[in-house]
Amino acid sequence: MKRYLPLLALLAVVIFVQLLTGWTETGFYLTQLTMSAYYSLVIIGLCLLMGYAGQISLGHAGFFAIGGYTSAILTTHNLTPMKDQALVVLLAKVGCLVASKDEYGAELLVAQPWVACLLAVTAATLVALVLGGPVLKLKGHYLAMATLGFGTIIYRLVLATWLCGEADGISSVPPFQLLPGLTVSGGFGERISNYYIAWGLVVLFMVLLINLVHSRAGRALRAIHGAEDAANAMGVNTARFKLTIFVLSAAVAALAGVFLTHYNGGIGPSEAGIMKSVRYVAIVAVGGMASIWGALIMGTLLNFLSMRGVFGTYDDAVFGAILIIIMLFAPEGLLRLQLWPRLKELKKSWGGEK
Amino acid sequence: MTPILEVQNLNRRFGGLQAVSEVSFAVAVGQIKAVIGPNGAGKTTLFNLISGTIPADSGQVIFNGQEIQGKQPWQIATAGMARTYQNIKLFPGMTALENVMVGRHCRTTAGFAAGMLNLPWTWKEEREIREKSLELLELLEIGDLAQVEATSxxxxxxRAVEFARALAAEPSLLLLDEPAAGLNMHETGEVARLISKIRDRGVTVLLVEHDMSLVMDISDEIVVLCFGQKIAEDVPTAIQHNPEVIRIYLGDGDV
Known part of the structure; x- marks a missing residue:
């Protein structure tokens, strides 16, 4: 199948980069590459919503935060004081809770990370369903503003809620054991395995989303992007398709939030910030809107550079500037920037003036 | 003959303008029926009411014995009514073939999960969608343009791609909104031939049209609208000699 060849190439690049950092003893790069992978996951999900279905969301950091915070709260909130209550006893019995001791030897009773992850993604899905129903009736700027409003609400809620740690966020989030011997954590010894967990997840979702783009549902989404009323008149239940892709991309963002939170061992309110949402949108635009590969490449590259501190304290300003420049000079995305014909055109217009 | 479509006392008002007023008519199976009238007569509004794009204020639309007034356009399309647009509405960024493939949407079933997992049973459906769509492009004599971006x-x-897209939904009734708009005389002749060809495949056709030559050549019956009201309904030869129709089209002389 021709569509899977680039995915094999991606897999090869992922392995090659890891080997390269091993040979050159620059394994520390893997940390940022792992984090970039999780952000790229959000971005490819958003790319499907924006680039293919044509619906903008300036609230995806909100969904990322719902995932991350839900998982963080559930896996850190100590239920020991309530351990005699019937519900807690029941949950502990069916294996939804794990008991351990904290660094001072006190008893700790928290949710099992798998359970927390499931609940976190479910929470984001439900919020997306409730929000998407009414909001997706809006178009263009109005949809952008409504989702921006949602993002703002989540940000302020996170900042104001005691349970979310207010401005400090939540720390000492425990590792997330996926399988015996495979754990999402920022431990030094698990750097390589976590790099592969993150990129494995990216490859998995690339496969799923690329399949979707080439399917009947994917065609319907692109049709909605192009001419919504004509798609409806051709039998596409446009409201349902828009809602489904919105919820799907929100769930992917939440999943990325869960994994990155366990990887970092914590989450802070900046993850829910508006600038994060703007950054995701900017990167989808840089990648060329309707290009899932462009979104992945640009998402990884720009997040990696940002986290290596290349943009310094101007980080957010750089992303704002990128957005302006892309919209002005390469609305089709950087990878589709046809430099050579453009230069020729420029030369011609100069020649004409002489 | 049982009518495939029955419009009964349909009304629609836009602010102070009664765009469609108490319009009733029926379309028999296998007919080519035309709706004509001067600019602003309410022809396109009538079409939008029938296809569910806008809701009616009152009245009924009965399609295949089923009340469809108030249903969503996608439900009406699935029930077997497809349409084209006066100002062509193709899906940009998609090839001609892909545009037609979207037309098969309401006759196929693969959803999000099946698409994402690329389940084997969808392959057969996908192949069928592709083959049927190509066949329709061939029928409309643009098979060689299948891989060209439709809007270019x-x-x-x-217009032919739009026809093919509508036919891909296997409609029993096809609504054509000014199929000859913006076409020259030769192209209009081609469209007339196409419409007859479509009817010969067993599809009933209801069209709104400005171009008299097209309407008189191919229609079995004509409905004439003026200021939202039906003023005549008859066979083309009778319409041509109807004094009321002549008056609204050519004026009544006392200028």
């Missing part, structure tokens, strides 16, 4: 085609070809 010439105007007449875009």
């Amino acid at each position: 085609l010439a105007f007449g070809q875009q």
Whole structure:
């Protein structure tokens, strides 16, 4: 199948980069590459919503935060004081809770990370369903503003809620054991395995989303992007398709939030910030809107550079500037920037003036 | 003959303008029926009411014995009514073939999960969608343009893609909104031939049209609208000699 060849190439690049950092003893790069992978996951999900279905969301950091915070709260909130209550006893019995001791030897009773992850993604899905129903009736700027409003609400809620740690966020989030011997954590010894967990997840979702783009549902989404009323008149239940892709991309963002939170061992309110949402949108635009590969490449590259501190304290300003420049000079995305014909055109217009 | 479509006392008002007023008519199976009338007569509004794009204020639309007034356009399309647009509405960024493939949407079933997992049973459906769509492009004599981006085609070809897309939904009734708009005389003749060809495949056709030559050549019956009201309904030869129709089209002489 021709569509899977680039995915094999991606897999090869992922392995090659890891080997390269091993040979050159620059394994520390893997940390940022792992984090970039999780952000790229959000971005490819958003790319499907924006680039293919044509619906903008300036609230995806909100969904990322719902995932991350839900998982963080559930896996850190100590239920020991309530351990005699019937519900807690029941949950502990069916294996939804794990008991351990904290660094001072006190008893700790928290949710099992798998359970927390499931609940976190479910929470984001439900919020997306409730929000998407009414909001997706809006178009263009109005949809952008409504989702921006949602993002703002989540940000302020996170900042104001005691349970979310207010401005400090939540720390000492425990590792997330996926399988015996495979754990999402920022431990030094698990750097390589976590790099592969993150990129494995990216490859998995690339496969799923690329399949979707080439399917009947994917065609319907692109049709909605192009001419919504004509798609409806051709039998596409446009409201349902828009809602489904919105919820799907929100769930992917939440999943990325869960994994990155366990990887970092914590989450802070900046993850829910508006600038994060703007950054995701900017990167989808840089990648060329309707290009899932462009979104992945640009998402990884720009997040990696940002986290290596290349943009310094101007980080957010750089992303704002990128957005302006892309919209002005390469609305089709950087990878589709046809430099050579453009230069020729420029030369011609100069020649004409002489 | 049992009518495939029955419009009963349909009304629609836009602010102070009664765009469609108490319009009733029926379309028999296998007919080519035309709705004509001067600019602003309410023809396109009538079409939008029938296809569910806008809701009616009152009245009924009965399609295949089923009340469809108030249903969503996608439900009406699934029930077997497909339409084209006066100002062509193709899906940009998609090839001619892909545009037609979207037309098969309401006759196929693969959803999000099946698509994402690329389940084997969808392959057969996908192949069928592709083959049927190509066949329709061939029928409309633009098979060689299948892989060209639809919106970059010439105007007449875009109209053919729209026809193919509508036919892909296997409609029992096809609504054509000014199929000859913007076409020259030769192209209009081609469209007339196409419409007859479509009817010969067993599809009933209801069209709104400005171009008299097209309407008089191919229609079995004509409904004449003026200021939202039906003023005549008859066979083309009778319409041509109807004094009321002549008056609204040519004026009544006392200028």
